[in-house]
Amino acid sequence: MTLRLSRRSFIAGSAGLLAVHPFSVHAAAGQAHLRLMETTDLHVHVFPYDYYADKPRDTVGLARTASIISDIRSEATNSLLLDNGDFLQGNPMGDYIAYERGMKDGDMHPVIAAMNTVGFDASTLGNHEFNYGLDFLMKSLAGADFPVLSANVVKQMGASPTADIPLIKPYTIIDRTLTDGAGNTHPIRIGLIGFVPPQIMNWDRRHLEGKVETRDILEAARAYVPQMKEEGADIIIALSHSGIGSADESEMMENASVPLAAVPGIDAILTGHSHLVFPSGTYQDYAAVDANAGTIHGKPATMGGFWGSHLGLIDLMLERDGGSWRIAGHASEARPISKRNEDRSITALVESDEAVLASVQQEHDETLAYVRRAVGKTDANLHSYFALVADDPSVQIVSNAQTWYIKEMLQGTEYEGLPVLSAAAPFKAGGRGGPEYYTDVPKGDVAIKNVSDLYLYPNTARAVLVTGAEVKDWLERSAGMFNQVTPGKADQPLINDSFPSYNFDVMDGVTYQIDLSQPSKFDPKGVLINPDANRIVELKYNGEPLDPDQKFIIATNNYRASGGGDFPGAKGDTIVFEGPDTNRDVIVRYIVQNGTVSPRADANWTFKPLDGASVLFDTGPKAEDYVDDVKGVTVAPAGEGADGFARFRIQL
The missing domain is CATH 3.60.21.10 (Metallo-dependent phosphatases)
Structure with missing residues (x-):
């Protein structure tokens, strides 16, 4: 070549004849x-x-x-x-x-x-x-x-x-x-x-x-x-x-x-x-x-x-x-x-x-043929335009699949019967990837390319054993995604841009609210900075306040379970199951077994109401097509954001 x-x-x-950089133009003898x-x-x-x-x-x-x-x-x-x-x-x-x-x-x-x-x-x-x-x-x-x-x-x-x-x-x-x-x-x-x-x-x-x-x-x-x-x-x-x-x-x-x-x-x-x-x-x-x-x-x-x-x-x-x-x-x-x-x-x-x-x-x-294979159907739109501000269908299907898989894998073990929660994060949520960097799978056939879109990384399935107290701190760590908000103040920026979306774990199997008036308990790297902060409120399991001493299984991935993101309860020493399957393969198997999946967000988490406060966040312009589908919060268009993003408002 x-x-x-x-x-x-x-x-x-010979290439020197084409040189245009000043260093090449001005180099003297003995200089290069x-x-x-x-x-x-x-x-x-x-x-x-x-x-x-x-x-x-x-x-x-x-x-x-x-x-x-x-x-x-x-x-x-x-x-x-x-x-x-x-x-x-x-x-x-x-x-x-x-x-x-x-x-x-x-x-x-x-x-x-x-x-x-x-x-x-x-x-x-x-x-x-x-x-x-x-x-x-x-x-x-x-x-x-x-x-x-x-x-x-x-x-x-x-x-x-x-x-x-x-x-x-x-x-x-x-x-x-x-x-x-x-x-x-x-x-x-x-x-x-x-x-x-x-x-x-x-x-x-x-x-x-x-x-x-x-x-x-x-x-x-x-x-x-x-x-x-x-x-x-x-x-x-x-x-x-x-x-x-x-x-x-x-x-x-x-x-x-x-x-x-x-x-x-x-x-x-x-x-x-x-x-x-x-x-x-x-x-x-x-x-x-x-x-x-x-x-x-x-x-x-x-x-x-x-x-x-x-x-x-x-x-x-x-x-x-x-x-x-x-x-x-x-x-x-x-x-x-x-x-x-x-x-x-x-x-x-x-x-x-x-x-x-x-x-x-x-x-x-060959890759195109590989990603175009249909594995099942979805009767709900799978998109991540609002994954950072509301319970979201693109994260929900991942959590559903992880929960299904881990419950099946733990049958016959000493951990069978323990409550299984699932932690999943939105991977394609704009940010550095730009305003087109979102999952958007319409109702209908789900192909391998769509599963790859839902779960970008070839992580493998893991389960960790944690306490209720660690569940709460896991969520406190995740809530660092958001800036602190002042009650009564309008149009405050919601998203902490230094916080990567893959560390924003949403926990299924519990219900909770995030109190944005509180400072974050952890910094974006997972370092404890405000020990007395409590953003996670109304945390419940089966409708009852979560017992800090109760044992839970959390379905997650090898990155998180081994210490990736530095989450409480996930430092590599709490792993009780290491799956041979990738999380993507788990999602494919879940869809294949069900034929048609219905991964609708159930609004198990939302923000605590703050009188008179509103926040702004940026997402992809196509988000406007799905505004009516958002659960748990009310979002409304608020003009154009920077660099091709669209801006939306939430009234807390």
């Missing part, structure tokens, strides 16, 4: 412009296609990003293309390969085939690479024409990280030839090192326990970076599948990119995991982060969105310093593949790269 050849020739002197290009969180999105909605989508797809890559390579004299992880799981194509087609020795995973076609120089593992197990992962990686790295996942720990037996290569040092401003060529040794959140041991415990271990990201970096320097790396780039979070270091941080950037010897940092863009105003007030300059601790950084939405860019002006190189200047940006217009429509900024499409065409067609 031409793109592969372009990578392997490293954009040598090196461009780092980053994709992150691709999640198997190769085609610009939404398999859940079964229609093209201009905002996603490596095939679209590849067109940007081709153009951007021509702007720089020298370049590297790097991926920052979470490429193997995340849409129905990934599930089709994992659960239907499988991966035998020698098989090529479609996302790897696409990445080979584009011509990546290296990648790191993301946390979702482990969702299908180590055997699937290693067979998939075997087809990569580029090194895949991870410094903090090990088969066996030694006395220090450098004495570990790693799962895969922790780092690589690649030898390249740079063309300077005078057209002369010089060797350079570029070190690349990868990191993943150590929380994979909780999130995918069933696949990893007893097989691998994880180290703290910063511990691994401080051990390996000096070793890379000793081996001759002129510059070192961290591929950090870890978000931009606190500047204060803590042990086993999930979002460790800020303190990681401060590690001596790291020259530039590629970030991801958070599905956001850097540089951008999102990070304006973060310590040690310059959101305008695109730096973390003064070092260039980028985050290229998700699903191929952006290409992260770091431009380095390198200068010869004796026999090695130093960074004399840098710039960062993130280039999008589409833009949203004032009328809410989307304009694609690039077309797809035909070679990339061709590399996965067969698997794309």
